Amino acid sequence: MSAVESPDCTPIEANGVKHRRNSTILNPRCYLTDELWKQAPVLTGSTKFEPLDNAKNILVTGGAGFIACWFVRHLTLTYPHYHIISFDKLDYCATLNNTRILDGCTNFTFEQGDITLPVDVKRVLRKHKIDTIFHFAAQSHVDLSFGNSYQFTNTNVYGTHVLLESSREHGITRFIHISTDEVYGDVPIDAADLSETSLLAPTNPYSASKAAAEMMVSAYRTSFKLPLITVRSNNVYGPHQFPEKIIPKFIMLLQRRNKLLVHGDGSPTRRYVYAGDIVDALDTIFHRGDIGQIYNIASKDEISNTEICHKLLDMFGLPHLTTEDLEKRVQYTEDRPFNDQRYATDGSKLAALGWQQKTGFDDGLRTTVDWYRRFGEVWWGDISRVLTPFPVVEGTEIWTQEEHEALPSDDEGRLEGVNGQQDSPWTADALDHLQKMEGKSRES
Ligand SMILES: NC(=O)c1ccc[n+]([C@@H]2O[C@H](COP(=O)([O-])OP(=O)(O)OC[C@H]3O[C@@H](n4cnc5c(N)ncnc54)[C@H](O)[C@@H]3O)[C@@H](O)[C@H]2O)c1
Secondary structure, three states, rough: OOOOOOOOOOOEEEEEEEOOOOOOEEOOOOOHHHHHHHOOOOOOOOOOOOOOOOEEEEEEOOOOHHHHHHHHHHHHHHHOOEEEEEOOOOOOOOOOHHHHOOOOOOOOEEEOOOOHHHHHHHHHHHHOOOOOOEOOOOOOOOHOOOOOOHHHHHHHHHHHHHHHHHHHHHHHEEEEEEEEEEEEEHOOOOOOOOOOOOOOOOOOOHHHHHHHHHHHHHHHHHHHHOOOOEEOOOEEEEOOOOOOOOHHHHHHHOOOOEEEEEEEOOOEEEEEEEEEHHHHHHHHHHHHHHOOOOEEEEOOEEEEEHHHHHHHHHOOOOOOOOEEEHHHHHHEEOOOOOOOOOOOOOHHHHOOOOOOOOOOOOHHHHHHHHHHHOOOOOOOOOOHHHHHHOOOEOOOEEEOOOHOOOOOHHHHHHHHHHOOOOOOOOOHHHHHHHHHHHHHHOOO
C-alpha cells in the first residue's frame, strides 16, 4: 500500500540522517496519501469550557507525538479563540500525520524546534507572543532509557530547564508540565493509592529523569514564582500512539500474525487512561485548576500485561485458552533490567475539579484496535524493526537489537573516521590540534 506522497520522503537522508547498515529511518514529515488520511477519524476530547481571558497563544511542546497531538487537535478545533502552536523536534516517534487535519486551520501553526536549544525556544516564544505552555515533549519510552539514558536526561531534564528559564525571561501566565505516575515508583499490592504529596521514588532512568524535571519545576515555582501546574498521569493508550508501546505494538504484531512478545512473566500491572479522557483532564486542569498545584490523572482500570494479551487475542478471534494455543500466540522474552510491579495513584483532587474517566478499558481498546487495523501499517512508515523485542533507536534511525550489536563499535568507528578522514567524529580544530601534538611528540 502506498503510504507517502511527499517527494522528500525517501528513507535515505530522511531528516538529514545518513542511512547506515541494516536500519530503518523513519521520516516524521512523510504524509499519508490524501485518500488514506481523509478516512482517519478526527479524534479529540469532549469537554468545552469558557475560554480564559488571559490565554491566547498556547505553545504545546511535543505536539506531533501521541498525547500532545490529541490535545492539540482538541484545543484547535474546540477553541477558535486560542492560537495553538505545536512545537516539536520530529523525533523517530513523531509524525505530522497526527495533526495534518489542522493544516488549514487559521488558529494552528506547526514549528519545528528542539526544547534543548534555548535559541529555538526563545524564538518561538517571541514570534508567537506565547502566554501559555503545555510541556509534553520528552523521551518517553522506558525500555529505551536503559540503553540511552543520557538522551533521557538531556531531553527530559535539561530540555525542561531550558523551557522554564526561557519562560521566566519571556513572562507567561500559565505553564502546565506533564509528568507521570512513574515518578512515585513501585506501589506494593494492597498499599493505599498515592496522593500528590507522596514521596517520589523513581526506579528507572526514564522515571528518574521525569522526577528530576519535576524538581526543576518546583524550584522555578518557588524561586521565581513561575505560574506552574504539574500533572502526573497513569499510562495513556489509544490511536496515534507510536507502536513501540505495549498496546499498539501487540495490535500490530497480531495484525501481522506474529507472536506477542511479553517481557518477563507478564504479571506487572498498569492503570490505563484512554487518550480522549486525558485530553478532557488536561482541559479541565487548564480551565479550572489552581496555579501551583499538582494533579494526578488516575484511572480505575488496572490491567496486567498478560490480561492485555488475552483481551487482544479475543478481539482478533484467536484461540488462547489452552496452554498449547497460548504458546502459539505468545513468546516470553527477557525482562527489563528492572520493572516496577505496579503504580497506583489517587485522583480525588482532579475529581473535585469535575473530571471523571468516561471510557472503560474494553471500549477504549476496541476503538484502538479498529484504528490500528486501518492505519497502523502506514501512519509512521515501515515499523517492522519497531515491532522486534528490544529495538535500538538513534535519532530517527532504528535497528533490531541483534543488528545494532553487529554494528562496528563506537571505538572502531572513531578509529576508522580519524584514519580514513571520513565521517570523523572530531571537529576540524580538534583533529588539527591532535595532528600537531602527534608531530611534536615525534620531534621530541
Ligand atoms: N504515554 C504515556 O503512557 C504517558 C503517561 C504519563 C505521562 N506521559 C508523559 O506525557 C508526555 C507525552 O508522552 P507521549 O507518550 O505522547 O510521548 P511521545 O513519545 O509519543 O511523544 C513525544 C514527542 O516529543 C517530541 N520531542 C522529543 N524530544 C524533543 C525535543 N528535544 N524537542 C522538541 N520535541 C521533542 C517527539 O518528537 C515526540 O513528538 C511525556 O512527557 C511523557 O513523559 C506519557
